[in-house]
Amino acid sequence: MFELLLCSIFTVLPDYLFRRYRQGKRIGKEITLFSVWYELRYGIVGCAILTISLITLIFYFHPSSHNVASFFRTLTILPEKNGRVVEIYTGNDALVKSGDPLFRLDDRAETEAVEMARQEIEQIRAQMAVAEADLAVAAGNLEEAQGAYAQVRDELNVKADLLSRGTNAVSRREVEKLEVALTTRQGGVNAAMANMTAVQTRLDTLLPAQLASAEAALRSAEVALSKTVVRAGVDGEIQQFALQVGDIVNPLLRPAGILIPEKPKDVVFQAGFQQVSAQVVKAGVIAEMTCASLPFEVVPMLVTSVQPVIAAGQFRPTDRLLDISERSKPGTFLAKMIPLYPEQVKNVPWGSQCIANAYTNTHDQLENPDVGAGEWLFLHMVQTVGIVHALLLRVQALLWPIQTLVFSGH
Template sequence: MLELMLSALFTVVPDFLYRRYVQKKRWGHEITLFNVWYELRWGLTACTILAISLITIIFFYHPTTSNISVTFRTLTVLSERGGRVDKVFVRNNAKVKAGDPIFSLDKTRQEAAANTLLRRLDEIEAALGLVGTEIAGAAAQFEAAEVDLRQAEDDLERRMLVAERNRNVVSEQELTQLKTKVSRAQSQKEVALATLTGARLRQSSVLPAQRESARAVLREAENEIAKSTVIAQVDGTMTQFLLKPGDIVNPILRPAGILVPEVSGKGRLVAAFRQISANVLKPGMLVEITCASKPLNVIPMVIDEVQEAIAAGQFRPGDALLDQQDRARPGTVTALLKPVFPKHLEGVPLGSACAGVAYSNRAEKIETGAISGISAVVARIVDGMGIANAIVVRVQAILLPVKALVFS
């Protein structure tokens, strides 16, 4: 409307004045409602062309968008294992600090397993104490077997010497019995040595390995007990948290709630502009927005960053070939905005929907001489046309409560 009125001021109005005061044509006589197009055809044609040109220039160099939002990140509250809720420590919409417990699961089975492992460790420690006695007994048996073996060998050697001097004194049966006694003593010594070696091996390797294995399983059981209590990792607010003792929680099928971090979404807004504005949007451009959650206010922002990629072009490998014509929407250019005055964002809740307009400003290039001559004059005029969109934004801020409350 503003562009049309401005265009008519320089086209239709002069044409009408020329016909009225130069050609002496009067409204209602020579100029009527039926022949107004013929009489003012030059002014109306020029007005249409000028209005379309002004609208195109204004919206190209001062892009507008109604898709600005205060985005924020959420964290799903999940337990690392499934189970039945035992205790709930916070309520819905409660503020939590990092490290605060949120809820705990029933850990009766895990505690029973941990107690069993503690008893197992006690048994192993007792076995380590007992194996020392076994080693002492095995060592004594080994020494006794060695004494018996030496005695048997001495008896055999002595009787064999006697037999060599006089074979009638020692019979073959006696020598056979002595040899059998030596073999038996040798076997008893080997058995005693094996028993001693096995006892020492149990003391040095088997029982310590069993102890470490039991300790590892105990640590696993204690870890499962620790997982039973879900703890907040960041400061934030609990939302959609209606958990009660006795509910079943599953990390895949049934999360417990949502945690909104305090640092998420603070001071940065996401704006989506049409692709035709991709070469106009630059970091540092001034943007004015008005939000539905804070009506009658215009908040000055500045473009902090422009996303290089357009989301509509992304693809994920799958089992079907991608056909470009299947993409219904062309996508938008994403720009991140930050406030010129951070206090102006106070009272704007996270997730608020806003509308705004960006203003091109080439004053610095003109002052440095990067733009000069006629180009500088045109740049000044184009930058000044942003006042039309500035008026529109303020009108939107004023009419927003009326549209939302009366005409919605």
């Protein structure tokens, strides 16, 4: 309507003035409801063409979006296992820090598993103490076997020497018996040494490995026990937390509530623009925004990035061949914006519905000395008509609360 009134000043009004003061035709006489089209046909046609051209120019070079919001992430409060709630540490709408306990599940089985793992460790440590005593016994047996072996060896050497001299004090039979006894004593020494090696290996390798395995089992049991206490993963606010002691919580079917993370310092707004404006909305473009939760306020924004793909074109491989006609909805492209003055949006709740205008900046092109006269005039016109869209945004910011509170019926 505003564009129509503006264009009529340059088309319909001059045509009427010409008919009135040059041809002497008056409203109600020669110019009536039935003859207005014939009398003012040039002005009306010119007004229609100029209005359509102006609207196209404004909405192409200064596009608007009614799909603007600051999306936020929510975390579902879930345990890692099924269980019955036995203790609750927080409540709904509570502010929590990362690591704060929220509730505890029944942990009797996990506590018993931890105690059993600790007992296993104590048992292995007791076996290590017994193995040290066995090692001392094995060392004593080895010394005893070595002493017996040395005694038989010395006696054999003496009697063998006497027999070699041809004396009758020693018989060959005695020497042979001593040789057999020496071999037997050598076997006893070898057995004692093997026993000592087995005890030493058990003490140095087997029992430490069993101890490490038991300690790992203890750590695993302690981890399972810690999972019975559900903690906050990030700083935030608890919502829809209606647990009661005795409730069964299931990670698949029965969540406990929702955790909304703290609002970041840099709030980013996402706007969906029509695809026809994809060549206009670029990173660095200045924009303006007004929100339903911030009435009568227009916030200057800066487009920081534009998503390089359009969500309507995505697909996921399935067992059915994709039919392109099913993707008839064109979709929008996503532009991310940040406020130039962050303090203006600090009271805007996440997810608020907003309207945004993006404005084409032609200053750099106008500063080019090689620009032609026609292009110079066109660039100035593009820059100027942005005022119309900015005015429309302010009218929307003014009328939005009135439409919502008075004419919507809510």
